[in-house]
Amino acid sequence: MASMDKIALLELIRKIGLEDGNVDFLREGLKVLAEAVMDAEVSQLIGAERFERSTERKNYRNGYRRREWDTRVGTIELQIPKLRKGSYFPSLLEPRRRAEKALLNVSQGS
Template sequence: MAYPNSTVPFEKMLMKFVTEEDPMQAMLKWLCERLMEAEVDAKLGAEKSERSTERQGYRSGYRVRRFDTRMGTLYLMVPKLRNGGYIPFFVEAKKRSELALMNVIQEAYVNGVSTRKIEKLTKSLGIDSMSRSQVSSIAKELNEQVEAFRNRNLDKVYPVLWVDALYEKIRDDRRVKNMAVLIVTGIDLEGKRDILAVEPM
């Protein structure tokens, strides 16, 4: 992901070296950054580079913010506003934010995620100003990312495979139940570990 408006070149270098291979972690990072972009658009009354008479301010690049989660440390690109005043949702309620985000990512892998689920997520994070089109776009893109991961080509050779199952609480037809999620990890010929599949059982 490129950040052309970042005002600090070091931030781009940092992002290059801390990119995670774990698809679940990468998706969590994407969702956090996508929600922040939508929240800032709503706060300013206009999208990035959009000319609008309703605009209430301007962006001023990005800053890196650390977000520690149970899936590891994320380094997020947080939008800056020219006049300040933007505090991302995960700063004010870290534990609640992480749990809500993880539930959405897990459901995306198991059942796909609906517009209603994204709306519920944004409300739980205290984001009240997102439009229906923004919510719909995030749900669509998240489902597309899951499908792209599932259908990608595996071009490397993996002489070693690890198969494990995690039990997670998943909402199904208004009921919460335990479901096993199968995780397949491969080690390639250079000893590098890749997550190959994340599938419900």
């Protein structure tokens, strides 16, 4: 993973699941995983990690936009990274579709 190592990700998922009994553990886990995938894609696209100075950098991050994503575990509100120049659309989503079908296709290698 780009900026978040596996142990930190597991700790975050455990913390989310344990702090509030009303939090849906699967939905929050899927949100964390999807946002980590998007962060890694953007880092590769721009040539630098978050807050990293690099001569290889091609672009800069410019905040986030929200998008709802309908999954079997419920609707998840994702924070999709924006770029200063150009645009970024996550590979795990399909344009104009809010369902998780695209994530299944990406994870199965189709």
